[in-house]
Amino acid sequence: MIKRVVNYIGNPDNASTLKKIGYVSLVAVFISDFFVHRGHAIYIWDKIPGWGAFYGFISCVIIILVSKFIGHQGGIMKSEDYYDD
Amino acid sequence: MIDWFHPSIFFIFGAVLIPFLRGKVQQVYITTIPVLAILTVASMSQGTYWTCSFLGNSLVFGAADKLSIVFGWVFTIMSLIGIVYALHVKDSGQHTAAFLYIGGSLGVTFAGDYFTLFVFWELMAFASAYLVFAKREKKAMEAGYRYILVHIFGGVCLLGGIILHYVSTGSIAFGPIAHDGSLSFYLILIGFIVNAAVPPLHAWLTDAYPEGTVTGSVFMASFTTKTAVYVLVRAFPGTELLVWMGTIMALYGVVYAVLENDCRRLLAYHIISQVGYMVAGVGIGTDMSLNGSVSHAFAHILYKGLLFMGAGAVIQMTGKRKLTELGGLYKTMPITLVLYMIGGFAISAFPLFSGFVTKSMVVSGAAHDHRPAIALLLTMASAGTFLHTGLKLPYYMFFGKDSGLRAQEPPINMLIAMGMAAFMCIAIGVFPGELYKLLPYAVHFDPYTGDHVTSALGILLFTGLGFFMLLKKLDPEPTISADTDWVYRKGSRLFMWFVNKPLAAYENYLGNIYNTWFIKYTLKVSSFLARIFDVRLIDGCVNGVANFVMNLSETIRVSQSGLVRNYAFTMLLGSVVILAYYLFTY
Numbered sequence: 001m002i003k004r005v006v007n008y009i010g011n012p013d014n015a016s017t018l019k020k021i022g023y024v025s026l027v028a029v030f031i032s033d034f035f036v037h038r039g040h041a042i043y044i045w046d047k048i049p050g051w052g053a054f055y056g057f058i059s060c061v062i063i064i065l066v067s068k069f070i071g072h073q074g075g076i077m078k079s080e081d082y083y084d085d
Numbered sequence: 086m087i088d089w090f091h092p093s094i095f096f097i098f099g100a101v102l103i104p105f106l107r108g109k110v111q112q113v114y115i116t117t118i119p120v121l122a123i124l125t126v127a128s129m130s131q132g133t134y135w136t137c138s139f140l141g142n143s144l145v146f147g148a149a150d151k152l153s154i155v156f157g158w159v160f161t162i163m164s165l166i167g168i169v170y171a172l173h174v175k176d177s178g179q180h181t182a183a184f185l186y187i188g189g190s191l192g193v194t195f196a197g198d199y200f201t202l203f204v205f206w207e208l209m210a211f212a213s214a215y216l217v218f219a220k221r222e223k224k225a226m227e228a229g230y231r232y233i234l235v236h237i238f239g240g241v242c243l244l245g246g247i248i249l250h251y252v253s254t255g256s257i258a259f260g261p262i263a264h265d266g267s268l269s270f271y272l273i274l275i276g277f278i279v280n281a282a283v284p285p286l287h288a289w290l291t292d293a294y295p296e297g298t299v300t301g302s303v304f305m306a307s308f309t310t311k312t313a314v315y316v317l318v319r320a321f322p323g324t325e326l327l328v329w330m331g332t333i334m335a336l337y338g339v340v341y342a343v344l345e346n347d348c349r350r351l352l353a354y355h356i357i358s359q360v361g362y363m364v365a366g367v368g369i370g371t372d373m374s375l376n377g378s379v380s381h382a383f384a385h386i387l388y389k390g391l392l393f394m395g396a397g398a399v400i401q402m403t404g405k406r407k408l409t410e411l412g413g414l415y416k417t418m419p420i421t422l423v424l425y426m427i428g429g430f431a432i433s434a435f436p437l438f439s440g441f442v443t444k445s446m447v448v449s450g451a452a453h454d455h456r457p458a459i460a461l462l463l464t465m466a467s468a469g470t471f472l473h474t475g476l477k478l479p480y481y482m483f484f485g486k487d488s489g490l491r492a493q494e495p496p497i498n499m500l501i502a503m504g505m506a507a508f509m510c511i512a513i514g515v516f517p518g519e520l521y522k523l524l525p526y527a528v529h530f531d532p533y534t535g536d537h538v539t540s541a542l543g544i545l546l547f548t549g550l551g552f553f554m555l556l557k558k559l560d561p562e563p564t565i566s567a568d569t570d571w572v573y574r575k576g577s578r579l580f581m582w583f584v585n586k587p588l589a590a591y592e593n594y595l596g597n598i599y600n601t602w603f604i605k606y607t608l609k610v611s612s613f614l615a616r617i618f619d620v621r622l623i624d625g626c627v628n629g630v631a632n633f634v635m636n637l638s639e640t641i642r643v644s645q646s647g648l649v650r651n652y653a654f655t656m657l658l659g660s661v662v663i664l665a666y667y668l669f670t671y
Contacts, residue, residue: 006419010484026550029542036535042452043460046536052543055461059468059544060551064558067343077344077564083574 029053089134089147091195092122092161093205096188103184104177112172115180119165122191126157133197142257145197152379152525156194156315159383160187162509163307163390170394170502171300182215183304190308194315198257199247202316206243206280210236213309216301217293225296231573232293235279239286243276245269262320274321281313281364282357283330284337288570290356291341295349295406299397302349306393307386310356314363314382318525323370328451331365332462334358339469341568346407346561348396348478352389355474358466359385359432365459366447372526374450379524381447384439384513388431391506392474395425398499399482402492408478408561413487420494422483424503429479431510433471433545439510441541442517442532449530468548475545476552481561 008014034049041047045055071077099118106114131154134147149157164187171180189212192205210233217229249269251257262270275286282290290310294302321327338358345351359381366378398421399414400406415422427438434440444467451459494500513520517532552559644655 002423003419006415006422010413010415022549022553026546029539029546033536033539033543036539038536040534040536043457046540050543052540053547054543055464056468056544057547057551059465060472060548061555063339063465063469063472064343064551064555067340068558070340071344071564071566076341076566076568077562078567080563080565082565082567 026053089130089132089149090125091135091147091191092125092157093188093191093195095119095122095125096164096184096191097208100181100184100188103181106177111177111180115168115184116165116172118184119161119168119187122161123158123165126154126161129154129157136197139200142198142200144201145258146192146201147195148197148259149195150525151523152315152318153194155379155383155523155525156311157191158523159311159386160191160194160308163386164304166387166390166502166505167300167304167307169505170303170397170499172498173496174298174300176219179216179219179298179301182212182219183301185212186216186304186308190312193312196259198259199250200257202259203240203244203247206312207240209309209312210240213301213305216305217297219301220296220298222296228293228296231570232289234573235286235289239276239279242272242279246272246274246276259316259319261322264324274324274326277313277316277320278330278364279313280309281317281360282310283334283360283364284357285569287334287337287357288568291350291353291568292570294353294356294393295347299401303390303393303397306352306356307390310360311382311386314360314367314378317364317367318375318378322367322375324368327364327368328456328459329365329368331361331363331368332459332466334361334364335463335466336469337361339466339473341566342469342473342477343559344562344564344566346409346563346565348399348406348408348411348482349393351408351473351478352392352396355392355432355470356389358470359389361466362444362447362463365463366450369447369450369454369456369459371450371454373453373528373530374447376521376524376526376528376530377443377446377448377450380443380520381440383520383523384431384443384510387506387509387513388428388439391428391503391510392425392432394499394503394506395421395428396478396482398495398503399492401499402495403490405488405490407563408481409563411482411488411490412485413483414490414492415483417491418483418494420500421503422479424500424507425483426475426479427507427510429471429475431514433475434467434541435514435545436533436538436541437511437514439513441514442520443513445532445537445541446530464544468544471545471548472552476549477559477561 009018030050030053033052038047045051095118099114103111103115129149131149131151132147133145134149136143136145136147138144164183167183167187168180171183174180186209189205189207189209192208193202196202196205214229214233214236217225217232246269247257249267250262250273253267253269262273264270279286279289294305297305317327335358338354338356338361342351342354342358345354363378363381363385366374366381399411399418402418403411403414405411431438431440434444448460448463448467451463521530644651
């Protein structure tokens with residue numbers, strides 16, 4: 001069972017189906033955020049529907065771009081034999 | 086009837102027998118001991134036990150309250166999982182070291198005074214270092230030495246702090262420390278945060294953990310940093326400094342994880358990130374945030390153990406550790422993949438997995454304590470967690486471009502151990518109440534509210550969207566990342582250069598001065614003294630005595646004729662002289 005599911009996901013032929021499932025779940029999560037009760041909201045952004053989706057996406061992009069920038073421009077990424085001499 | 090029993094006893098004294106056992110007997114033996122320890126914790130009552138008097142102070146080995154018992158639970162459960170994972174290992178030394186290491190962390194957990202704590206603290210450091218050395222490769226040896234040196238530094242700070250604390254307060258009892266800004270406060274704090282891997286004192290972790298043995302690193306990922314979280318919760322709740330340190334940690338680990346190519350080093354950076362939540366929770370110091378730190382440590386030990394086990398299984402079966410060299414393993418290692426993903430979902434805080442019910446407690450703790458920036462930054466870090474541990478690592482390890490590796494599933498014991506951890510990750514996520522009951526403070530917290538679930542899913546799924554959109558940017562690169570260990574890895578070279586070049590030149594210069602002035606004049610004075618004192622006086626005396634003896638012997642030689650009649654005559658003459666002397670005097 002596990003093997004079949006994993007092989008299905010890994011098979012490049014099914015990529016477009018998986019993509020569709022992905023998009024549907026993104027939309028479903030985004031929309032469902034409009035219909036939940038916000039009794040625990042403390043800050044203004046907690047009250048905005050779709051805030052989680054927005055913030056998650058922005059966070060992801062910021063983390064990737066900023067980290068790669070620091071890594072390449074800040075001289076953090078070194079060749080693998082950097083410590084070997 | 087024994088009213089209380091210390092679970093460390095099983096591990097520390099049990100370790101002694103391991104080298105004498107072989108094969109199945111050894112396997113049964115090392116599995117039984119963690120089970121006994123779990124039963125001990127399960128039947129444990131709160132109170133203070135096993136105290137003894139030492140140099141006028143009382144040492145407490147068994148300080149059991151809710152806080153120590155909850156850590157006792159997770160440490161013993163993880164010890165069982167880790168041991169099952171390592172059952173196929175034939176190296177008795179590794180099992181012994183792991184036992185001493187676990188015994189040390191349980192010893193710290195139930196220590197009621199700083200002295201006992203310090204002894205177990207050092208036991209942990211040395212026992213765990215062996216798990217790196219046991220790989221017996223040059224890189225591992227070097228990383229192990231750096232690991233032990235950093236921990237010795239931390240241990241010295243801790244001991245110094247403990248002594249100063251004792252001198253000023255007269256007590257060695259282990260408990261909350263007054264925030265008086267004294268040297269002892271900071272020294273103890275440094276000793277603790279070295280083990281908690283708070284930047285910039287964190288580099289030992291990402292340096293050593295990826296170099297340890299496949300099974301040894303699973304233990305390391307579980308015990309050292311979480312023991313440090315435990316002592317921080319006990320001694321430093323509400324320390325403002327820790328709030329920001331923890332938040333920076335959470336993001337620091339995420340940034341480095343983007344750059345990392347070694348799969349276990351990537352996971353190690355996420356230990357730093359996750360421990361950041363716990364450290365921040367300690368710093369906030371409210372009942373809810375402390376509960377959050379403790380429960381997150383509990384969940385973290387299990388899912389991080391699972392992730393290290395998954396990555397370890399891949400390393401063991403393929404012999405490769407870099408993401409650039411892995412890929413396409415889903416076909417031959419599907420079970421490993423699924424178990425790894427359960428850990429990945431747990432650390433990413435997906436609903437119904439353990440991270441969801443614990444991490445949110447820390448973030449809510451920050452929000453309720455009116456710290457919006459902290460809450461936002463911690464949420465951002467959690468997007469990064471899913472990005473790397475739940476997406477990047479499995480994508481490049483199991484999917485991505487096919488590396489051509491056709492590694493099989495790991496041995497059954499490794500899969501069983503991963504299954505046990507995966508079960509715990511889901512059980513905690515589905516039944517959080519059971520974990521919440523164990524927490525030290527009575528706080529009502531319900532993670533499964535509608536808005537919390539949808540917003541968490543929103544964050545995670547849209548992070549996934551970002552991942553696939555920027556996939557090209559995320560391709561792993563065959564590099565290593567310079568971190569603060571640069572200071573003692575490259576910095577030590579600077580020191581050696583200083584020793585070899587300027588310092589050696591200076592030494593040479595001093596040597597010349599010494600040769601020119603000091604040695605020259607010393608030789609002159611000594612040759613003058615040699616001529617006058619040595620030749621005239623000492624030699625004169627010796628020669629004089631020798632001449633006298635020679636002359637004397639020349640004179641009395643005449644009497645040594647060798648003829649008996651001469652000797653008889655001399656004796657007769659002597660007798661006459663003596664007789665005459667007596668006759669004339671009396």
